[in-house]
Structure formats: structure tokens, C-alpha cells
Amino acid sequence: MRSKLFVPGDRPALFAKAMAGAADVLSFDLEDAVAASAKAEARTQVAAFLGDAPHRVAGKQVIVRVNAWHSPLWEDDLRAVLALDVDLINLPKIESAEQVRQAVAEIEAIEARLHTRHAPGLLVNIETPRALRHAAAIASAHPRIRGLQLGLGDLFEPHGIRRSALQNVHAAQYALRMAAAEAGVFAYDAAFPGLDDEAGFRTEAESARALGYVGKSCVHPRQVAWANAVFAPTQDEIEAARHIVDAARDGVYAVDGRMVDAPFLARARAVVALADGNRA
Incomplete structure (x- = not known):
């Protein structure tokens, strides 16, 4: 899982290209990358594409990031995604172990109604100060949790925390990594917004790799090669x-x-x- 490429759910023209690319993991996004007016169409497009499980042929792992568990889009997202053969569901906006347990209860209720045979694991975003403070409890809240994913944009920007200062990045990476280690799940590094800043991307990625993260999120295909290079063993x-x-x-x-x-x-x-x- 060296590289995970975000694929906007409302951009179906990119789906096959992403599947043929070099990313180890594809994360089809129904949340932040999709405008409110396009949410329903994005859900339909992702479900239609993944319905034939092309990722099993391509040897990719697939994640779908759904909308927040407390949003009005949550149940519709789950009904579509849980009918698919995906590896992980990415849960955003989680801030406590209790929220995890509520989310899992709703997931399992929908699975029971759908009579699904496949139970995907969960990748939980840690993207607020409260979530970071409770990260170990969140990671330990349910056996279906496979990993924690750092969200530095949401964690830093609203609070004026300077991302260009590597010590700030390292502090957040370290806290999340220790929480993941305590729970026995993997840690995944945040997406980097600079599409042309290879040095900045690699600096964050190398910091994460030194802490034992398994890979880094990518928001553009050009970042995939950078992540693959950093997280591959020498x-x-x-x-x-x-x-x-x-x-x-x-x-x-x-x-x-x-x-x-x-x-x-x-x-x-x-x-x-x-x-x-x-x-x-």
C-alpha cells in the first residue's frame, strides 16, 4: 500500500485510467472531492464501475471514502458500497470510539438487509484535534478497523498550524503512529496538496516512512511514483x-x-x- 490515489467519484472518465496506473490502492471518493450537487451521480458511477470488480483483474486494492456517518448521504452511500467487493471503507469525520461503534452497527444492519457475503474492513480518518487525542481508542473500537489515516489539511488549516514546519507534521505523524501501533493497525500518511512540489511531498513521505507508515495518499497520478519510491525498501x-x-x-x-x-x-x-x- 505504498501509494493510494484518490479518484473523484464524479469523474468516471478517470476510473479506467486510474485502474491501469501504478498506484497500489485506489480510493474512490464520494466525500470531499465531490460537490453536493453531484453526490448521487458519483455514487451511481462508482457503483457501476466497481460492480464488475475490475480491481481484482488489475491486482489493485480498492477503498471507497463515503460521506460522514452522521450526514444524510451516509445510508445511501453504504447501500451502494456494501453491495460491492471492496477492500476497505474509508470513514471520515470520526472523533470517538463511540462514533465508530455506532457507524459499525449501522453498517452491519445494512449488510444484514443486503445479505452481503463480503465484509470490508474500515480505514478511519483522523483529521481533528479531538480525533487525534482519541486515536488509540478509535483504532481499538472495533475489529473491522484495519488502519488510521492522517488528515493534515483538516487537522492544521482551521487552527493556523503551519504545515511547512516539518516539526508540526512530525508531531502529528508520531501521535497517530503510536495510536495505530497500540491498536495493532496500520498508519497511512496524509495527502499532500502541492501537485508540483516533489521535494515537499517526499519530505513528508520520508518522515512518515521513518515512523513506520505503510504509504502516503496521492491526489494526482504524478505523486504516485514519488510515494512508490519513498515507501519501497532499498x-x-x-x-x-x-x-x-x-x-x-x-x-x-x-x-x-x-x-x-x-x-x-x-x-x-x-x-x-x-x-x-x-x-x-
Whole structure:
């Protein structure tokens, strides 16, 4: 999940192109990227495109970002999305564990009415100060939660927090990453608004990668290559990880002069799996 490309739900001309692109994950957006007047049409277009599950043929993971659980669009979005074979539903505007549990109860009620056989996981946006403060509880609120996604625009802009100051970005990234780690779910980095600012994108992405984030959201296809490059393990990292995994098979717990125990081995195996998956 190195790169996740947002695809506006009201732009069907972009759907097939995005599916054929280099992003690991496509996030079809029914929320912020769609004007209020186009919400219903966007929902119809996304459902029609994903109905034949083209992502299973293309080898993509697919997420659909629905409108907020308390909005009048929520139930219609769920009825359309839960009938599809998608990997994750992205929940925006969540601020507490109780809201997660309410949302899941409504999701499961609709699934029961639809007699669905597929139960997608949940990716929860953390995009307000309150949500960040409660992030660990939110991430632990239900087993269907797979990850937390940082939303820096909504988190910073209304409060005058300067995003160009990397220490501000790092503080938010660190807080969310620790919450995700406590709950045992993945952390995903925020979208970056600068479409031509490769250096700025990479700076944020490299900070996230150093904290153990699995990837970064992209709002334009050109950003996908930047995310894929930053979050791909380097050859040195791959070779070191293979060395640890190979040594562990022989019961060796000191590799190249360093102690290797269970956490190091688990990380090495994850790096090897990612490298092998990227090469496949």
C-alpha cells in the first residue's frame, strides 16, 4: 500500500485510467472531492464501475471514502458500497470510539438487509484535534478497523498550524503512529496538496516512512511514483532483512554484530514480503 490515489467519484472518465496506473490502492471518493450537487451521480458511477470488480483483474486494492456517518448521504452511500467487493471503507469525520461503534452497527444492519457475503474492513480518518487525542481508542473500537489515516489539511488549516514546519507534521505523524501501533493497525500518511512540489511531498513521505507508515495518499497520478519510491525498501534494506530471516532459520540471534530477537525478525520478514510482492 505504498501509494493510494484518490479518484473523484464524479469523474468516471478517470476510473479506467486510474485502474491501469501504478498506484497500489485506489480510493474512490464520494466525500470531499465531490460537490453536493453531484453526490448521487458519483455514487451511481462508482457503483457501476466497481460492480464488475475490475480491481481484482488489475491486482489493485480498492477503498471507497463515503460521506460522514452522521450526514444524510451516509445510508445511501453504504447501500451502494456494501453491495460491492471492496477492500476497505474509508470513514471520515470520526472523533470517538463511540462514533465508530455506532457507524459499525449501522453498517452491519445494512449488510444484514443486503445479505452481503463480503465484509470490508474500515480505514478511519483522523483529521481533528479531538480525533487525534482519541486515536488509540478509535483504532481499538472495533475489529473491522484495519488502519488510521492522517488528515493534515483538516487537522492544521482551521487552527493556523503551519504545515511547512516539518516539526508540526512530525508531531502529528508520531501521535497517530503510536495510536495505530497500540491498536495493532496500520498508519497511512496524509495527502499532500502541492501537485508540483516533489521535494515537499517526499519530505513528508520520508518522515512518515521513518515512523513506520505503510504509504502516503496521492491526489494526482504524478505523486504516485514519488510515494512508490519513498515507501519501497532499498536494496540494502532488503539484503539485510534476508540475512536476518536466513539466520533465524538456523537459530542464530546475532547478525552482523547486532542482537536479533522477535521484533527485529518480524520487521525483517515484513520487508522481505514487501520486496517480493513488489517484484511479482
